Amino acid sequence: MTTTLITGGTVVSATGRAAADVLVDGETIRAVLEPGAALLGTDVAASVDRVIDATGKYVIPGGIDAHTHMQLPFGGTEASDTFETGTRAAAWGGTTSIIDFAVQTYGQRIEDGLAAWHEKAAGNCAIDYGFHQIVGDVNEASLATLRRLPDEGITSFKMFMAYPGVFYSDDAQILKAMQVSRDTGMLTMMHAENGPAIDVLATQLVEQGRTDPFYHGVARAWEMEEEATHRAIMLAKLTAAPLYIVHVSAKQAVEQLAWARDKGQNVYGETCPQYLYLSLEDQLGAKGEQWGSFEGAKWVCSTPLRSREEGHQDSMWQALRTNDLQMVSTDHCPFCMKDQKELGLGDFRKIPNGIGSIEHRMDLMYQGVVTGEITLERWVELTSTTPARMFGLYGTKGVIQPGADADIVVYDPNGHTSIGLEKTHHMNMDYSAWEGYEIDGHVDTVLSRGKVIVDGDQYLGAKGDGRFLKRGLSQYLI
Numbered sequence: 249m250t251t252t253l254i255t256g257g258t259v260v261s262a263t264g265r266a267a268a269d270v271l272v273d274g275e276t277i278r279a280v281l282e283p284g285a286a287l288l289g290t291d292v293a294a295s296v297d298r299v300i301d302a303t304g305k306y307v308i309p310g311g312i313d314a315h316t317h318m319q320l321p322f323g324g325t326e327a328s329d330t331f332e333t334g335t336r337a338a339a340w341g342g343t344t345s346i347i348d349f350a351v352q353t354y355g356q357r358i359e360d361g362l363a364a365w366h367e368k369a370a371g372n373c374a375i376d377y378g379f380h381q382i383v384g385d386v387n388e389a390s391l392a393t394l395r396r397l398p399d400e401g402i403t404s405f406k407m408f409m410a411y412p413g414v415f416y417s418d419d420a421q422i423l424k425a426m427q428v429s430r431d432t433g434m435l436t437m438m439h440a441e442n443g444p445a446i447d448v449l450a451t452q453l454v455e456q457g458r459t460d461p462f463y464h465g466v467a468r469a470w471e472m473e474e475e476a477t478h479r480a481i482m483l484a485k486l487t488a489a490p491l492y493i494v495h496v497s498a499k500q501a502v503e504q505l506a507w508a509r510d511k512g513q514n515v516y517g518e519t520c521p522q523y524l525y526l527s528l529e530d531q532l533g534a535k536g537e538q539w540g541s542f543e544g545a546k547w548v549c550s551t552p553l554r555s556r557e558e559g560h561q562d563s564m565w566q567a568l569r570t571n572d573l574q575m576v577s578t579d580h581c582p583f584c585m586k587d588q589k590e591l592g593l594g595d596f597r598k599i600p601n602g603i604g605s606i607e608h609r610m611d612l613m614y615q616g617v618v619t620g621e622i623t624l625e626r627w628v629e630l631t632s633t634t635p636a637r638m639f640g641l642y643g644t645k646g647v648i649q650p651g652a653d654a655d656i657v658v659y660d661p662n663g664h665t666s667i668g669l670e671k672t673h674h675m676n677m678d679y680s681a682w683e684g685y686e687i688d689g690h691v692d693t694v695l696s697r698g699k700v701i702v703d704g705d706q707y708l709g710a711k712g713d714g715r716f717l718k719r720g721l722s723q724y725l726i
């Protein structure tokens with residue numbers, strides 16, 4: 249077993265920071281020591297196999313991205329990152345665990361959808377991975393199966409109030425699934441947008457000749473997110489189910505969450521980097537030479553990017569500070585422009601929805617520290633510690649403490665990261681939604697269960713290094 253000492257750095261947790269050395273023994277953290285301390289009378293640095301010098305750098309628990317879609321069949325195509333390419337890109341960006349969504353499609357058994365997801369991931373991941381379950385067909389059999397999933401380490405499921413004819417569930421189906429959530433303690437995750445109403449608006453826009461990507465954001469108005477968020481909250485209240493709203497982008501949806509939380513309801517929410525930095529006007533507005541007004545397809549995702557003039561982005565940052573939103577995931581769902589986003593040329597409804605960010609989440613959120621939006625500790629909390637607690641991984645993940653998995657990132661605040669074109673990222677995409685973003689900071693070294701998988705500009709990981717994470721119930725609920 250290899251022993252490693254990470255020395256000279258500042259260890260940052262969700263609650264504080266301190267100069268400390270971290271001793272790693274095999275796959276786990278053995279001790280967090282005063283700088284230069286001896287252990288059982290031995291000079292630690294002299295006795296370990298490897299020393300990582302973290303002088304002037306932050307030592308943080310590895311990022312946990314709790315919302316990814318590798319190889320998701322969607323919008324007439326399939327998300328372009330495999331578990332192999334997507335988890336490798338994650339590692340490059342300082343993320344050491346993901347929770348992906350296993351899919352049950354309409355007419356399929358949950359068991360079969362889940363087995364297919366295990367097959368896609370097993371032996372292919374560079375980092376540890378867990379699953380949520382997408383419930384795409386609520387019936388007696390699927391509800392019975394859902395009840396048994398915690399035994400398999402799957403303790404959360406996602407439902408969709410959007411995408412009629414694809415993943416959509418109506419209120420009656422949602423109510424029934426939430427009753428399972430109440431009985432089992434599983435977290436109900438909700439895509440909260442009023443899909444049937446959105447589809448009417450989208451069709452009307454296309455009939456008026458408004459076919460550009462920009463109209464994706466127009467059809468998916470914030471009222472549709474606010475309404476669905478409220479409805480989900482009320483259904484959860486009625487059934488006493490714990491609820492987690494995914495990819496929140498509208499400030500009015502945050503107000504709904506804050507309202508319910510102030511009443512003591514077990515309701516939580518995440519946002520994503522795209523809803524903090526990008527906007528309807530800047531990204532989906534008609535611009536660009538190469539694709540004409542179709543360039544906006546790069547940023548078509550759901551919930552959609554929102555208007556900056558209306559202040560949604562500022563409201564997301566504020567909610568992250570006040571804990572009205574508890575964490576930041578990517579909703580990584582990458583598609584290439586060529587042959588994929590292009591499916592929607594002439595009709596925005598056919599553009600596969602999704603943005604790829606798995607590689608950039610830690611950097612983009614660190615930029616929030618640099619600009620004063622969040623503290624250093626909150627950065628760690630939003631990207632690692634709360635995801636671990638929310639989804640039943642805390643203790644082994646999300647923290648640097650003896651006994652935890654040695655998932656550790658050495659982050660250099662004096663480094664620099666230019667996020668750029670296809671050639672400079674590792675995600676399987678022919679463009680970057682983040683092109684031109686400059687980050688004051690850099691992921692230096694990444695350890696996944698004690699193994700150095702990223703060392704400067706060298707990738708040392710391998711497919712199959714990552715293990716399936718059997719998760720417990722949420723450790724965050726009140």
Ligand code: URP
Pocket residue numbers: 317439495548549550551579581601602603
């Ligand atoms: O645009 C998105 N978010 N695509 C992925 C599917 C989903 O709704 O999360």
Ligand code: ZN
Pocket residue numbers: 439494495550551
């Ligand atoms: Zn969704």
Ligand code: ZN
Pocket residue numbers: 315316317579580581
């Ligand atoms: Zn998603």
